[in-house]
Amino acid sequence: MIWIEGQQSKSVADFGTWTNPLHTFPLNSINLLSLYLLPTPSSWLASLRCLLCRYFISRWLELCRLRKTTLMPMERRVQAMLLNFVLASFVFLILIRDGNAGITSSFIRSEWPAVDIPLDHEAFAVPKGYNAPQQVHITQGDYDGKAVIISWVTPDEPGPSHVQYGTSENKFQTSAEGTVANYTFYEYKSGYIHHCLIEGLEYKTKYYYRIGSGDSSRQFWFETPPKVDPDAAYKFGIIGDLGQTFNSLSTLEHYVQSGAETVLYVGDLSYADRYQYNDVGLRWDTWGRFIERSTAYYPWIWSAGNHEIDYMPYMGEVVPFKNYLHRFTTPFLASHSSSPLWYAVRRASAHIIVLSSYSPFVKYTPQYMWLQEELKRVDREKTPWLIVLMHVPLYNSNGAHYMEGESMRSVFESWLIQYKVDVIFAGHVHAYERSYRISNVDYNITGGNRYPIPDKSAPVYITVGDGGNQEGLAAKFLDPQPEYSAFREASYGHSTLEIKNRTHAIYHWNRNDDGKKVPTDSFVLRNQYWGSNRRRRKLKHFLLTVMDEVVNM
């Protein structure tokens, strides 16, 4: 058993990373001490296994000597049998995969060409009729999920900005008035972009809505979320860096099949900035039509990435987020934010905070000041699930964009731990990766600490920048896999987070797998607030009391 001595060999490489030289030390107080000092769970477990193995081997050798030299009494035989059983179990246990070991998936994807879908493809089909509304997308319109913002574009003239809606198909009892505006980008002139806020909706209700006028009008529907409640079950989809290639189409179709009710979008939408001059605006339009199959029915919670900046001095366009902000709105005022780029919404049992990687975020900036206040407003008794979205991952072990999240990590990480964020979704890196619960807040330049360490109060960091845009996959991971990285694979895909109640949620990452949706990385996420024993006991006590009262009524 080579691995006991801490040697790295092909046969044991699957059990984790074996970088710590303490493994080769003799079994003495230093080795015992190392159990407590080693930086990560996998190292800790490895040391424990190492110690146990040494113990059992020495006991076994002793028994072998006994067998050879004497006839054993009955008790000794029973002891020997028991020991053999324990030893066998132990060998079995060390042969199965260590749940804490970091995994770099060996899946090799036969990649589809990462080129954008041609303009005349049906995925970008323009709806029939003069001035027919297109690029329809909806998002949450308030803090708690009783409002929706409906956005669309009319290509030929402004037309009406109102939305007719109601709870029965083809019966639109109510209407709301929106706004319309257009803009230019270089010489491109946008269509007429409408945004209409519908407020005062009922929770968990299906609404039908109609936009446009006359023969060109179009109808869609959406469902409001359940009331904000700690045990409200809800299923989110998570997509990032989608773009408009055939891989993007595959991701989008798989997501539509997933049964998720709302998308948490982690930035980089159209990749229109890969084009020049008037084609930029044009490719924003095609993307709007491309996503409509989902966004007209399911709210997408937006966050912005670098491909939304559209800083193009060569064509005189230097106002950041110009295309994005004209087209995509967010309910930022409802969470007292001063910018559509950072905000928060509460939906079912989740409090979702959207951060902007490309806006100022250091201490004293508006985003920093806002987040400080917003985190205080989070009430885990009402919304147990605290989810943060951003574009640039704070932890990433891919060669692409490595350490780009350091800038924001150094500012916000201590808060994410203090407020026990459950999970952080990011995009940016065109691959999938999931971290352990770790933190690097002890690194302070002068103190000597240098590695991220296990931290049960820290969030799980998940990178889902694998929507499938034209830049292709980021397949070069750091080698060896850092101790903080739990699972990583360079494939296209999307994730779902199915919240069951206040304590548990089921998470899946679904690899596209060349056209088929394949669940790959799955785990049960325990809530960071309600997961604690004390709170669970309190909850159990409360439920038992209520049941007693019901029984005795």
Next chain:
Amino acid sequence: MIWIEGQQSKSVADFGTWTNPLHTFPLNSINLLSLYLLPTPSSWLASLRCLLCRYFISRWLELCRLRKTTLMPMERRVQAMLLNFVLASFVFLILIRDGNAGITSSFIRSEWPAVDIPLDHEAFAVPKGYNAPQQVHITQGDYDGKAVIISWVTPDEPGPSHVQYGTSENKFQTSAEGTVANYTFYEYKSGYIHHCLIEGLEYKTKYYYRIGSGDSSRQFWFETPPKVDPDAAYKFGIIGDLGQTFNSLSTLEHYVQSGAETVLYVGDLSYADRYQYNDVGLRWDTWGRFIERSTAYYPWIWSAGNHEIDYMPYMGEVVPFKNYLHRFTTPFLASHSSSPLWYAVRRASAHIIVLSSYSPFVKYTPQYMWLQEELKRVDREKTPWLIVLMHVPLYNSNGAHYMEGESMRSVFESWLIQYKVDVIFAGHVHAYERSYRISNVDYNITGGNRYPIPDKSAPVYITVGDGGNQEGLAAKFLDPQPEYSAFREASYGHSTLEIKNRTHAIYHWNRNDDGKKVPTDSFVLRNQYWGSNRRRRKLKHFLLTVMDEVVNM
């Protein structure tokens, strides 16, 4: 000699920081190796001293033995005398202060009260006459120093926006037309703010200018810098975090006496955001009048700090830099920047880059993209001195704002080294600090490196956030002083950088010292580009060739 063994005692503490355990190692190959491996110059020197000391002591003891046992021949006596002389010199040398050791100044300041000057104080005097121009300040108006922007405020009505100017006193042959605007901040209504660009000026020329109309007009003067040239001598003053207290007044008066020709201002101007509602605008006005004694005559190169953000949601003011941007202009378009908050100017032999700590700066943001291009435009053959201004220091060992610069350091530090920036001036921390040439780019989370290390290509980092504002001094430094910190003192003051030629500049930090200007930290700054032997030799060769040609003419 306790210090030789690396023990820390009161008597040797002045010689530097002695944290490296290698000092206690025996004199063997490890100790020799440590000379090259130890992280800072002070450790390196300490090890060298340690080795030399051991050598001389052993030689001396040997000689003592010789004296006791034999009569020495003449040569041996001469040798002994020489050795004694060398030993005495060595003892003397180790007793004088090690120039590379980090110093925390023991100067204790009897602090003046850090309160703002009362509104009715003469420091804020309103100039006489109806609608008389006030808050006059000038800044460079182009990339190379042949233009000036003149700004002022008329309190009662817009009045004329033109500037009359000329090279003789009271003779204003030329005039230029400016712009005027005003704004509101809460219910405060600003005066009429004028900005006027004067272009096409002669280098190194004194200009007189007149603003306002009739009896209320006012006259000032300024001097243009010498032509952009690698050996153009020039004296800059550096001020930060000034505010409007009596300490600020002291700093300002000392600066005026310094003979510096232009101020490099490292952010945090008026501290008006320490007030509420209408008093914010009012205190921006008083600051404008306060600094006029210098800014009407000498250009101040502006950079913005956190006290310019003025993000005040409680009074409905959330647009960042609203007061600052209305009042202070910069020639940002001349350096192809898209924002007045980051830009560059060339002045005499210096290329000055102004960064914005509170604007987006991570990869892909406009500031990042601009800096990438601007650094390529730097031509050290024309402007040998590359100076960067920012508000938040990238290296700081004060308890106040510790590690706030990490966010920007992780993004820009490698460029600062690649382009061999000479010196970086920052403010923010209300104390003075100077670093060695060090870098922390090797820290990459997973690699194991954790400390900043000496790096001869790195800039010197200087924090001059000690202008004297109402927040008072930041007197709690990290203890022990980190190896990267060269000198630090919690006093008010300002700096000057006197560029002599392409290779050398003289730097001073001047402590206010309760009303008297006391030069405290001074050193000769060698140019990072022309300081290299190869380039100096090339220059010498060129100059000799020119001299030969002149002689032979």
